[in-house]
Amino acid sequence: MHNISFRRRFVNFLGIGAIVGATLVVLMPLFLIMGTVIYRGIGSITWAFFTRIPQPVGETGGGMANAIVGTAMIMGVAALIGIPLGVGSGIYLAEYGRNASGNIVRFTADVLNGIPSIVIGITVYALVVLIQHHFSLLAGGIALGIMMIPTVCRTTEEVLLMVPQSVREAALGLGIPQWRTTLSVVVPSAASGIITSIMLACARVAGETAPLLFTAFGNQFWNLKLNQPTAALPLQIFAYAISPYEEWHRMAWAGALVLILSIMATVILVRFATSRGMLKGAH
């Protein structure tokens, strides 16, 4: 060791120190944000928060029940669009798309993944809202569904490719037609990975606000109809956060706490299950 110059040892020390320091700095915002949200939100989490709809300005109390249900329904519509299209195109890429046309689809999916969510919002506004003449739950669901497709598609492809080729050959060798091979042999053995990707995609879009601004639009009251404007948790948080009222800020923090906890719970659950081998095939 003594023949390593002091300068090199010093640079090594500095470099490694900087790396460790950088890691600590990166982790800091996570704990700061979680801490702030829990600290400021926990006080306003009451039974009423989950059962009541928002009160007008000046009255205390009220809750976000309509926004929670609204988010759930928008997510339902999004899942109906995003999961079949995402899994289907993932199957295409893994089983039929090992060629030029597959590469085009792959590139397009990556492009779709990179399109800013607000731009998807504008497009759905032009395609659905303008035609319906209404901001609506349906439009919000379509916007989020479109955002789910690329994530689900690419991860589905990835986990399907992890199924050994010999499994496919064995099934085909038994005379099982290809579509049955794919659906009854390949997809089930990758099912856990696909479920993981779907849940992560849901967690990712559940907190999206920008695509809902001009599609679901938000609503102070209950709405369960597909063609009416609908409240959503992220929209409500946004509206409350930029309002000038102290009471509404408190509601925004409470909403943020509920949203962040449900998203993190999903992510941690999925990761935990994956690492324990309950959901094999995902990584």
Add this chain to the structure above:
Amino acid sequence: MRAQIKLPVKQDSAPAGAESPSSNGTGAAADKPLSLVPAAFKIKFQTKNNAFADGTFRTLVILCALSVMVIVGLIAFELVRQSHLSMAKFGFKFLSTSIWDPVAENFGALPAIYGTLVSSLLALVLAVPLSLGTALFITEICPRRLRGILSLLVELLAAIPSVIYGLWGIFFLAPLLRTEGQPFLARYFGWTGLFEGPKYGIGMLAAGIILAIMILPIITSISREVMLAVPRQQREAALALGATRWEVLRIAVLRNARAGIFGAIILGLGRAIGETMAVTMVIGNRPEIARSLFAPGYTLASMIANEFSEATSDMHLSALVEVGLVLFAITLIVNAIAQFMIWSITRGMPARNIA
């Protein structure tokens, strides 16, 4: 893969054709050599159906894949179609003039383009060293059992919705900047001209910091994957030559992974450019070009988020859609470059999720 399906067809072609009319079940099965006939008949029967089913299934998944292309095509088409009004009126001046006046229906997106670029670059300057440090720590330094936890924490940072970043930015970061950060920067770095003027808290600086936090996870996780793709032998070779730990990272890891790391950075840039809610909440939303980072600004995305639902005139709407089109074009180019850089280093490895 496609060739294998045809196997059953060859099998049944010779005997089944002759025997099938008489072979309905029991009669044929009683004869000793012909007991295979019903099975052969069955295979043939299935083959026809299977060809049909295979075709249907194939068509279905192709339709799903096509839907992805149709959606992207529709997005581009709608953006162009809805913005033709403003395109016809302003032409390329839309990109180079800085007056944004909805009342006089005079629109130039330069301040928003400037704000988008400045806030994103600021985010990159802050985020790149931190993310690379974290990625190096996770792949090269930390004990194996910490690896999973650290990756999970970074992923959790990515899972925080942007509206919550914005909320935190308004009520935590902006006041902190106003009382602590901005006076400090103004005192020691005020001479650069970047840190002067009234200290609102919210503004370009706050937006840059929030964006930096938001793109940390994506740069970290992708550069981590790229670093893992660097062959072990490269590190061993450097060590064998007597390199210190830091020199191994610099010579073996960073140098070999640089194309992919560059791709990760560009991908982070793409994220920062398109990020909407958090920026809208902390940037101050004023269509002006100011040299100071303390001043409020505007980005393409926040302009749309702020004004779209309040725009009443057709020209205003059309101009906002054109802003969206500019945003779409910028992110498309940026992401294409990033994908190419990442592909150039990880090709030959299995497809990976870049989400």
